[in-house]
Amino acid sequence: MKNLLSLRASVLLLALTLLFAAAHVATALALGTPADPPGGSTFDQRLAQRKAEQQEQLDDKTAKHVQSVCATEQSAVRQMQPKATSVANNRTATYQKIDGILLISIGQLKLTSQDTFKLEQNRAALVQKITAFQDTFANYQQTLGDILVINCQADPTGFQALLDTARAYYTQLSTESGDIASYVKNTIQPAMQDFANRLQLKSDDGNS
């Protein structure tokens, strides 16, 4: 009786896990972005996840074409990896500089008894966007690494799934980068300019 109960519990737990994973993948697919692989995942686990996400179905002709060009593509990916790292590191450093300027500015505004609640919320949103960019870049880098590791001759479907995942992450990186720039330009800078105008008015009133 006890064994039957524990068996039922195990089956239920497994079903729930599968359901959760499927929902996670479905959500990611619905959003058009690959899902984050679980922390500490192995190459095989990530490959299985990417295959499930991308749902690649290669016909014989396409599979043979992938097999014939994949080594060249792997070589090109290997060459572009350092530049991608450099670009992402430079951007992250610049975002952090902007965040630092904003933080000091908020502190200075507080000293003049300005209500900085909204600006602090804006800063929190910016930090969240920067973190998302960093996470996407980490996933992108890992996918590029997986592309280099996979035996593409033996598994063209897996190679294609990884390549499409890297493309999706790359598009996401470009989008997130543009989003951060426009957020700073259209939301944070006008808010700061607003404070600057108020301070100017205040100093004019003080002088007159």
Added chain:
Amino acid sequence: MNPQDPNYPSSQPYQQPEPQVQPAGPVISPTVPGPESAVVSPPQAAVVGSDDKKASGPNRKLIIAIAGGAVLLLAIVVVVVLSLSSQSGQKKPQETTKDTSQSSGPTPATYLTQQQDIDSINQNLSSLSDPNDFPPDALSDTALGGN
């Protein structure tokens, strides 16, 4: 035996035994060294000779060596202490010279500081507008050489 007999032992005057005069210094026996000499005495070759000047020669050298070492150690300690005290004396003025920006703390915002912040954010933003950072076809089949 008769007590009247002149040969009777008690009739003879008692003779005190001659006191054995021992020398004041320690007796160093060449053959059987006493327990004290076994601890103190140098190796047997020196004992056999039983010459005081010869036995104290190495001891004197040892004492001189220890004294010399102690003086040398003391000199080293003095030099180290002096050098450490002179270094700490040099550091003290450095500690007192603090960065004025740190000591003054954050300054209240003014129109000028706000404008400066906006300008530096603008400069940072302009450095991010390089279109080569994310070219749209970077991972296309053509760019990767896969046709």
